[in-house]
Amino acid sequence: MIRPVAAGPLSRALQVARPSFRASIKRPTRPVTLRRSRLALTGFKPFTTSLQCYQIADHIDIKHEKQVGKATLEKHPEDVSSDSSMHPVLTEHGIDESKRKEEEDVDMLADLKHDLKVVQDTFNLSAVPKEALTIGLAGVLPYMATSLSTVYLAYDINHAEAHGSGLLIDPQTAEVLLHIIEPLQIGYGAVIISFLGAIHWGLEWAKYGGTHGYRRYAYGVIAPAVAWPTTLFPIETALISQFLAFTFLYYADAKSVVRGWTPQWYTTYRFVLTFIVGASIVATLIGRGEIADKINKLPGPADRVKALRDSQAQSLAEEEKARREKIVAQEEEDDEDEEEEEDEE
Numbered sequence: 001m002i003r004p005v006a007a008g009p010l011s012r013a014l015q016v017a018r019p020s021f022r023a024s025i026k027r028p029t030r031p032v033t034l035r036r037s038r039l040a041l042t043g044f045k046p047f048t049t050s051l052q053c054y055q056i057a058d059h060i061d062i063k064h065e066k067q068v069g070k071a072t073l074e075k076h077p078e079d080v081s082s083d084s085s086m087h088p089v090l091t092e093h094g095i096d097e098s099k100r101k102e103e104e105d106v107d108m109l110a111d112l113k114h115d116l117k118v119v120q121d122t123f124n125l126s127a128v129p130k131e132a133l134t135i136g137l138a139g140v141l142p143y144m145a146t147s148l149s150t151v152y153l154a155y156d157i158n159h160a161e162a163h164g165s166g167l168l169i170d171p172q173t174a175e176v177l178l179h180i181i182e183p184l185q186i187g188y189g190a191v192i193i194s195f196l197g198a199i200h201w202g203l204e205w206a207k208y209g210g211t212h213g214y215r216r217y218a219y220g221v222i223a224p225a226v227a228w229p230t231t232l233f234p235i236e237t238a239l240i241s242q243f244l245a246f247t248f249l250y251y252a253d254a255k256s257v258v259r260g261w262t263p264q265w266y267t268t269y270r271f272v273l274t275f276i277v278g279a280s281i282v283a284t285l286i287g288r289g290e291i292a293d294k295i296n297k298l299p300g301p302a303d304r305v306k307a308l309r310d311s312q313a314q315s316l317a318e319e320e321k322a323r324r325e326k327i328v329a330q331e332e333e334d335d336e337d338e339e340e341e342e343d344e345e
Helices: 009-015 039-044 062-070 097-122 130-163 171-205 214-232 235-259 266-290 301-344
Strands: 002-005 048-051
Touching (some): 130 171, 130 266, 171 235, 171 266, 214 235, 214 301, 235 266
Antiparallel strands (some): 002 048
C-alpha cells in the first residue's frame, strides 16, 4: 500500500496508526526537529512516499491447543437425538422444542386476537347513543325485509319450475308480490338517502363544529338529487345506483367526522347501517339474477310514459277518424237536402 507521509509532527502522527508488521524494504526517515518559528510552515513541506505491506496476524498458541486437546468433553445425552446434528432453518440450537412451539402458538394467537380486536372495534357501538342506535336499526329493518322477501320469492319461483309447484305460494302470486316489493325497496332506499343528507342540515342549524354554510348544505341537496331519479330506472340499475350512493355518502360522512362536523361515533354508526343496507342490496341483486329469465319484466316509468303516448296517439287517431266520418255524413245529408229541394222546384 502506498500512502503519503509528511515530515515533522504530521509524520509522527501518522506513524501511530501504522501496524507492527512492515515490509523489509522501506525508505528510512530521519526525525526532524523544528523550531517554534517554523511550525507554521510544516504543513507546506513536500510529501514523501513509503511502501508498506500489511500482513494478517495469525499466531497459533501451541501450548493452549495442547491443553484443550487433553481436556475431557462434558457429556450431555439429553441434547443428543436422531436430528440433533441437523441445523434447523428457522430456529437455533439450544432452544427447547416445547418452548419454541409455545412461543409460535402465542404469536399466532396474538395475530388472531389482533384481527378479532379490529373487527370488534369496527362494530363497537358502545359510544353511539342508545336512542339513535335503536331508531337507526329500526329504520333499516324494513329495507332488509324487502330484500329477504325478494330472495324467498325467487327461491319459490325456482322451486315451482323444478318441482311443478311452489313451496308455499304459486309462482303467479310470487311474481305479482315480487313486482310490488321491488318498487317499495327502491322508494324506501331513496327516502333513506335523502334523510342521510338532511342530517347535515340539522347539524348546521345546531352549529355543531361551527357554521360552514353552503358546503354543509350541499350534502342535503345532492343526496335527494341523486336518490329520487333512481326510481325511474330499471330495477337492477336503480339498486346499483343506490348502492353507489350509500357508499359515497358513507365516505362523505367519514370525512365530515375528520373535519369535526359530526360526532366521533357517527362513522361507526353509519358503517353498521350502511353495511346492512349494502348487504340487502347485494342479496336482492342475487335473487333477481336467479329468476331474470323466468318472470315478466315489470313496466317501468319509461314504459308507462311510452304506453301513455301510444294510447294518446291512438285516441287522437280515432277522434280524427270519427270527425272525418261525421263531416262526410254531414256533407252527404246536405247533398241529399239540396237534391230534394231541386226536385220540389
